[in-house]
Amino acid sequence: MAAPEVTHLPNLPNDVEGLRQSIRDAVVRVVGEDPRQATERDWMEALAFAIRERMVERRLLTRRQFADEDVKRVYYLSMEYLIGRMLEANLRNMGILEPARQAMADLGVNLDTILDLEDDAALGNGGLGRLAACILESLATQGYPGYGYGIRYEFGMFRQEFEPYHQVEHPDNWLRYGNPWEFPRSDRKYPIHFYGHVVEHHHPRGETRYTWENGEEVLAMAYDYPTAGYGRRNVNNLRLWAAKATRDFDLRYFNEGDYIRAVADKAESETISMVLYPNDATAIGKELRLKQEYFFVSASLQDILDRHLALGYNLDALPDKVAIQLNDTHPAIAVAELMRLLVDCHELSWDRAWDLARRTFAYTNHTLMPEALETWPVELMERVLPRHMGIIYQINHDFLEQVRHRYPGDNDRLARLSIIDEQNGRRVRMAHLAVVGSHRVNGVAALHTQLLQETLFEDFYNLWPERFVNVTNGVTPRLWMIQANPALTELLGQRIGNDWQYDLDRLRALEPYAHDADLQKAFLDVKRANKVRLANLVRERTGVELNPDVMFDVQIKRIHEYKRQLLKLLHVVDLYRRIRAGEDVAPRVVLFGGKAAPGYARAKGIIQVINEVADIVNHDPAVGDRLKCVFFPNYEVSSASIIIPAADVSEQISTAGFEASGTGNMKLALNGALTIGTLDGANIEIRDAVGEESIFIFGMTADEVVEHRRNGPNPEAILAQQPNLAAAVEMIESGFFTCDDPGTHGDLGRYLRHEDPFFVIADYAAYTEACERADTLYADRTAWAEAAILNVARMGYFSIDRTVRDYANQIWDIIPEPVAPSRTNGAA
Numbered sequence: 001m002a003a004p005e006v007t008h009l010p011n012l013p014n015d016v017e018g019l020r021q022s023i024r025d026a027v028v029r030v031v032g033e034d035p036r037q038a039t040e041r042d043w044m045e046a047l048a049f050a051i052r053e054r055m056v057e058r059r060l061l062t063r064r065q066f067a068d069e070d071v072k073r074v075y076y077l078s079m080e081y082l083i084g085r086m087l088e089a090n091l092r093n094m095g096i097l098e099p100a101r102q103a104m105a106d107l108g109v110n111l112d113t114i115l116d117l118e119d120d121a122a123l124g125n126g127g128l129g130r131l132a133a134c135i136l137e138s139l140a141t142q143g144y145p146g147y148g149y150g151i152r153y154e155f156g157m158f159r160q161e162f163e164p165y166h167q168v169e170h171p172d173n174w175l176r177y178g179n180p181w182e183f184p185r186s187d188r189k190y191p192i193h194f195y196g197h198v199v200e201h202h203h204p205r206g207e208t209r210y211t212w213e214n215g216e217e218v219l220a221m222a223y224d225y226p227t228a229g230y231g232r233r234n235v236n237n238l239r240l241w242a243a244k245a246t247r248d249f250d251l252r253y254f255n256e257g258d259y260i261r262a263v264a265d266k267a268e269s270e271t272i273s274m275v276l277y278p279n280d281a282t283a284i285g286k287e288l289r290l291k292q293e294y295f296f297v298s299a300s301l302q303d304i305l306d307r308h309l310a311l312g313y314n315l316d317a318l319p320d321k322v323a324i325q326l327n328d329t330h331p332a333i334a335v336a337e338l339m340r341l342l343v344d345c346h347e348l349s350w351d352r353a354w355d356l357a358r359r360t361f362a363y364t365n366h367t368l369m370p371e372a373l374e375t376w377p378v379e380l381m382e383r384v385l386p387r388h389m390g391i392i393y394q395i396n397h398d399f400l401e402q403v404r405h406r407y408p409g410d411n412d413r414l415a416r417l418s419i420i421d422e423q424n425g426r427r428v429r430m431a432h433l434a435v436v437g438s439h440r441v442n443g444v445a446a447l448h449t450q451l452l453q454e455t456l457f458e459d460f461y462n463l464w465p466e467r468f469v470n471v472t473n474g475v476t477p478r479l480w481m482i483q484a485n486p487a488l489t490e491l492l493g494q495r496i497g498n499d500w501q502y503d504l505d506r507l508r509a510l511e512p513y514a515h516d517a518d519l520q521k522a523f524l525d526v527k528r529a530n531k532v533r534l535a536n537l538v539r540e541r542t543g544v545e546l547n548p549d550v551m552f553d554v555q556i557k558r559i560h561e562y563k564r565q566l567l568k569l570l571h572v573v574d575l576y577r578r579i580r581a582g583e584d585v586a587p588r589v590v591l592f593g594g595k596a597a598p599g600y601a602r603a604k605g606i607i608q609v610i611n612e613v614a615d616i617v618n619h620d621p622a623v624g625d626r627l628k629c630v631f632f633p634n635y636e637v638s639s640a641s642i643i644i645p646a647a648d649v650s651e652q653i654s655t656a657g658f659e660a661s662g663t664g665n666m667k668l669a670l671n672g673a674l675t676i677g678t679l680d681g682a683n684i685e686i687r688d689a690v691g692e693e694s695i696f697i698f699g700m701t702a703d704e705v706v707e708h709r710r711n712g713p714n715p716e717a718i719l720a721q722q723p724n725l726a727a728a729v730e731m732i733e734s735g736f737f738t739c740d741d742p743g744t745h746g747d748l749g750r751y752l753r754h755e756d757p758f759f760v761i762a763d764y765a766a767y768t769e770a771c772e773r774a775d776t777l778y779a780d781r782t783a784w785a786e787a788a789i790l791n792v793a794r795m796g797y798f799s800i801d802r803t804v805r806d807y808a809n810q811i812w813d814i815i816p817e818p819v820a821p822s823r824t825n826g827a828a
């Protein structure tokens with residue numbers, strides 16, 4: 001045992017005086033600047049260091065308690081974490097936001113100015129990455145022993161600019177000034193192998209053993225990001241891996257005297273963690289991507305096994321002490337890697353290892369889109385990960401044996417279920433590997449899980465119905481209400497107290513006041529103030545003036561054909577034409593935000609045409625305040641938290657059957673926006689929760705979409721019957737909105753008239769009818785306020801805390817372990 005003074009933790013004070021002291025000291029000791037000359041950025045860093053020393057203290061207390069209590073831990077493996085800014089969130093969750101504000105003021109610094117200096121940590125594309133960030137925050141808030149693993153990308157999601165109409169991508173150099181939140185762990189490094197070949201060792205009595213030889217080696221080094229729970233002392237950890245060259249990478253070239261080549265090779269091996277692939281819901285199929293996936297999975301599993309053994313557990317206890325969640329198929333190679341570690345490195349028998357692996361893993365599917373389903377050519381897998389290819393063959397062999405016994409002679413079924421797709425040039429189906437290697441598979445909304453069972457995983461569902469569960473997504477109220485919408489948070493506090501911050505179902509206490517005229521007025525005042533805040537930001541970013549007294553109609557999400565930004569755009573063009581023709585239309589601001597994958601030409605074309613239409617509409621004196629159209633540039637977490645509280649209407653208009661869940665729909669509804677939506681993803685559950693009168697549902701159902709496709713859609717026939725829609729399409733394709741080449745939009749016209757793969761034309765009439773219902777309600781301010789208040793009151797189910805409890809109870813079998821106050825050495 002070490003002496004008490006060695007094991008003692010510092011116990012830093014959290015009052016204004018103590019914080020001021022820490023911040024002032026940090027300017028000198030950490031930033032290395034004279035407080036007399038410190039810049040705002042120096043103060044920001046000093047503040048971050050003062051917070052992080054408090055976070056790490058609680059992190060260590062949390063870790064000690066988890067070890068003492070023998071807890072089961074969950075590890076969340078995700079290629080993406082879309083965290084956003086950390087300073088304010090950490091201050092809030094640590095419970096020191098207000099004392100820190102005062103301490104900074106005492107030092108002559110305005111906290112809000114400082115908060116605005118921070119870059120977003122954008123290590124994700126969209127919904128999937130943001131969900132991962134919400135889940136980590138909730139795990140800590142509810143006191144669950146839960147850890148994230150991912151990649152420390154040097155460049156996150158690209159920064160989007162318009163030049164002037166089309167999207168241009170700029171690198172997101174988010175680490176350029178260093179990062180005060182991370183703890184580099186130079187002692188936590190694991191070797192990661194690629195390429196080489198497998199050698200078999202036959203043992204006369206016993207199983208054949210395999211070694212993976214030669215090839216290349218890269219090191220994965222850990223960077224830790226403490227994650228604080230709100231209103232609790234628990235601080236969990238997000239561990240991100242960075243690639244580092246091994247020391248002997250260069251021997252060969254150094255010996256040959258080729259110094260430059262040797263150093264260039266070092267840089268090459270470090271590219272693994274260099275950049276996030278900016279693709280949302282499309283598989284990339286590049287060798288570097290496979291290497292990224294394996295890199296972080298292998299490092300994470302080695303680390304998990306190390307910790308498990310260091311805590312004194314044996315490997316047979318793995319499923320009792322460890323749950324591993326695969327966030328989509330991106331980490332699915334984990335199934336083969338854990339087998340390799342258990343069988344080749346720890347010398348377990350194959351059958352024992354397989355039993356442990358399957359009971360440890362669970363897999364979340366986030367999409368049914370065929371182009372998002374990852375498959376790797378067998379040839380590529382054999383070259384990059386030869387041992388894993390062998391393991392996958394063995395897993396597949398054992399699995400298909402089982403299927404053969406269950407369905408003798410059904411070869412079609414075998415081919416459909418096989419982990420290897422023999423039809424398309426032999427490919428490894430990662431989703432199949434994930435399902436076979438997991439004890440639970442979940443979809444992310446009720447409809448999505450149902451469709452998984454009926455379509456993508458139908459054969460698996462028939463085989464193992466007990467493996468399939470639904471866990472509907474959620475969002476964290478700490479970021480998406482308390483931080484994003486302080487004015488509504490304040491109002492809620494006055495009316496119903498603050499319990500909802502921990503238990504979002506308590507928002508229901510608002511329901512009885514929905515017709516209260518005072519509350520309605522206060523609610524509308526809050527919304528208006530939030531619209532003014534957004535209008536200021538829009539003016540700053542785009543120069544466009546918005547009138548906060550008209551409806552703000554918002555569609556913010558990745559640009560994708562199935563999400564149907566074109567449907568909203570046709571509505572804008574239709575309204576514009578009618579205004580020019582002297583018709584009286586309800587005034588609105590239409591705001592789009594979102595990025596297109598750089599290689600997704602159709603999505604980039606959609607951005608361009610929206611920008612072109614916006615430019616004409618916003619400058620036409622005949623229009624004035626009746627219609628404004630804005631494409632908000634570089635939509636990210638920090639701008640989402642300004643846009644969402646200002647929305648009156650939330651556009652959730654994907655083609656039914658395509659949006660797995662959506663989470664923006666939840667954030668907007670929670671902030672009092674009314675949804676115009678299809679019966680898709682979680683919209684259905686939102687409708688069930690808020691009631692028909694607080695949502696504008698329209699369009700084909702998922703079944704009708706299938707039916708419509710089967711009948712052979714005919715957009716031209718529909719256009720012939722809808723003169724307004726036909727006129728809008730014509731206006732676009734005729735080049736009305738483009739200044740340079742009028743032919744540029746001819747292609748878009750052809751696309752809508754002849755292809756229309758996501759049924760924008762077929763759903764248009766129903767869509768505009770839903771918009772008109774919204775306009776009518778909006779004109780009645782009392783009725784609108786009531787509906788919006790009820791909407792807020794009934795969104796409790798969509799808290800990420802409920803989502804995380806569902807995972808904990810149905811999948812992980814873990815329980816909360818709140819850190820006891822006594823453990824904090826008496827600290828508040």
Ligand code: C3B
Pocket residue numbers: 125126127128129131280281282328366367372444473659660661662663681
């Ligand atoms: C998204 C889906 O498109 C959303 O419907 C869903 O709400 C979120 O995941 C979270 O579950 N998704 C994504 O952002 N990236 C993918 N590769 C696949 C799905």
